[in-house]
Amino acid sequence: MFNDNHKIAGVAYPQGFKAAGVRAGIKKNGNLDVAVIYTEKEAAVAGVFTKNLVAAAPVLVSKKIVATGSAHAVVANAGCANACTGEQGLRDAEKMAQIAAQELNCKADDVIVASTGVIGPNLPMDKMEAGIKNAVQKLSREGSVNAGNAIITTDTYSKACATEVEIGGVEVRFGAIAKGSGMIRPDMATMLCFITTDADIDQKLLQTALSDATEVSFNCMSVDGDMSTNDTVVVLANGAAGNKKIVTKDDDYEKFFATLKNICIELAKRIAADGEGATKFLTINVMGAQTFADAKRVGMSVANSPLVKTAFFGQDPNPGRTICAVGYSGVQVAPEKISIQFGGLTVYKAGLVTKFDEEAMRKILAAHDIVVDIDLGLGDAQATIYTCDLSFQYVKINADYTT
Amino acid sequence: MFNDNHKIAGVAYPQGFKAAGVRAGIKKNGNLDVAVIYTEKEAAVAGVFTKNLVAAAPVLVSKKIVATGSAHAVVANAGCANACTGEQGLRDAEKMAQIAAQELNCKADDVIVASTGVIGPNLPMDKMEAGIKNAVQKLSREGSVNAGNAIITTDTYSKACATEVEIGGVEVRFGAIAKGSGMIRPDMATMLCFITTDADIDQKLLQTALSDATEVSFNCMSVDGDMSTNDTVVVLANGAAGNKKIVTKDDDYEKFFATLKNICIELAKRIAADGEGATKFLTINVMGAQTFADAKRVGMSVANSPLVKTAFFGQDPNPGRTICAVGYSGVQVAPEKISIQFGGLTVYKAGLVTKFDEEAMRKILAAHDIVVDIDLGLGDAQATIYTCDLSFQYVKINADYTT
Secondary structure, eight states: OOOHHHHHHGGGSSTTEEEEEEOOSOSTTOOOOEEEEEEEEEEEEEEEEOOOSSOOHHHHHHHHHHHTSEEEEEEEEEEEOOOSBHHHHHHHHHHHHHHHHHHHTSOGGGEEEEEEEESSSOOOHHHHHHHHHHHHHTOBTTTHHHHHHHSOSSOSSOEEEEEEEEETTEEEEEEEEEEOGGGGSTTBOOOEEEEEEOOOBOHHHHHHHHHHHHHTTGGGEESSSOOOSOOEEEEEEOOTTOOOOBOSSSHHHHHHHHHHHHHHHHHHHHHHHTOTTOOOEEEEEEEEESSHHHHHHHHHHHHTOHHHHHHHHTTOOOHHHHHHHHHTSSSOOOGGGOEEEETTEEEEETTEEOOOOHHHHHHHHHSSEEEEEEEOSSOSEEEEEEEEOOOHHHHHHHHTTTO | OOOHHHHHHGGGSSTTEEEEEEOOSOSTTOOOOEEEEEEEEEEEEEEEEOOOSSOOHHHHHHHHHHHTSEEEEEEEEEEEOOOSBHHHHHHHHHHHHHHHHHHHTSOGGGEEEEEEEESSSOOOHHHHHHHHHHHHHTOBTTTHHHHHHHSOSSOSSOEEEEEEEEETTEEEEEEEEEEOGGGGSTTOOOOEEEEEEOOOBOHHHHHHHHHHHHHTTGGGEESSSOOOSOOEEEEEEOOTTOOOOBOSSSHHHHHHHHHHHHHHHHHHHHHHHTOTTOOOEEEEEEEEESSHHHHHHHHHHHHTOHHHHHHHHTTOOOHHHHHHHHHTSSSOOOGGGOEEEETTEEEEETTEEOOOOHHHHHHHHHSSEEEEEEEOSSOSEEEEEEEEOOOHHHHHHHHTTTO
């Protein structure tokens, strides 16, 4: 579904979109740090943002822009989160949009802004202005790779993907770039994700689709459980594909939603797998719950347990930690009804830690990808959580940040 | 308040109490692993237990014994948690009480049982029986140190204290032993605390005092946020001091409660400071909250943040992580009203990360004990949380458990 050629096209794969990423000198290491995504044809816009009450200035500004329902561009930077920066921060975020709007001949409230990086400092607006102007000059159908690299912080690689789906006999394209693992980096903000599509879809349905897709992807992913000040996921739909506009939850909508959801899940998996210091990618399937919320809460309790995370780092078979985290999740579980499997091998059943084949378990825990299945035995609801282990490198990177 | 001589006396410092700790071969390393505490004079008993729905067999058994209101003894072991052991586990926990009762000439429902150690395996009852019989033979006024060492797991030292207070012209004594840091040890259960006093007090008031004292001590302490299957705090009050029985919340009760609370807080601090791999002891004061629950929730959110914990391990001044954890705590805070201080130095105020004296901050972060003050600026309620940092050693100990 996501071949390399598509990934390279990224957010410029859908018709009518261009992108660019440039060096503005905001990142200390001199890497690409300012990205612009643009569609000349006005796009319906939807967004989801951090629930952290200490939200960064660009989040507050972009929420207002999403509320207008349409947009032409996204301008984003890495290296400075513009968070905990007060009134000055709000003025700087608005200025980012104004500079881009002037260069792109659109209105400031047509430009989504996003920042990621150190919390506290103000944006260097002189560098930002030069960077935005430079990026707009470089906008192209080949610019997504640079745009993707311009928004990463401590990620070891830029997350990008693209795909297409036939809706009403018309090819509809999707593209996306995302950054993640900085979520567990000292002073770094968490995740940014920009999704483009040339689908023609009602803005309210677009928001519904993004919100529903986020709930089972980015909201079901955890590296260390810290929720950042800058989390932003935005989708732009410019209608350039020329499909019959999606205005109700019909088959066309279902196709659109399924594709958007798959993109979000794919990116969520990559963000979890690229978590700071990660040596393992853990998929935690919680089933047999009474509600999705219960399943998710149990899965998150397990995913965020330092005992569980260090156990998998150490390839240590200890179901006791997993059932313990299920028990304190806050969900009303019945221990005797729960069964837990690591890599398909049952380790807990009917209230008992089982005697499992230790050699087989060693093989399962030695793999990079490990699946944990937890059946609560109470209902039909399920949730899947994506996370990583907790390694020496995690502590090292975080402890050595200023030294 | 807690001099060494008192600590040595420990749970046998109050009149009428004896204790012992012996080697029964339950711990792999051959250390002391079975403890017995005894009072010939019947004692009022109160207890608080883990809220984990996956509660160990001894927790289920001891809850019933506490419900009877009185007890003569505590029998505890380390090395095996008797958790996730089903019906067999319940029978074994009851057998522990029966063996001790037979040796002590009391009823089985006069004996509190507790276990800590690996989750999953069954208790080796032959070793347990020999150990309990041996411990009862060794009961003495000098046995508290051995009893304290017999209940520790990965603790680097046994926590013990003792003190006295004058109540109604009579000297009333208190003693206690506790174990902790295993809470973040793979497959190890969390904390056990046994408190003795020769005070004469109504059982219901004793339970009220213990519950209230626990709420501001052991429930305000975190090493890694994992709640174990075996947490048990029990207090025995045998009335041997001969004080006028405390039957209402009068001045005598307040003196009793204040002393019990101070013991619990002292032990909670030591457990946090001795957290696995800890290099820093962190005291997080949250003030200006609308309720104690809010203050506690904010403090716990900060105390459990891997970003915050690794920051202090790395002596890295980054208020951004702390305010971020306050923001996602779930409490309705107002960022612009919050102020945060590290070691008395303001690092966040009025929505902004402040410019602080970096040299002064370096000195503050280099210390072993660090105080973080968080004023929410919303009300008069406050809470103090005790925790430790997150170090390489934490990951090493946990990851290398089976290797």
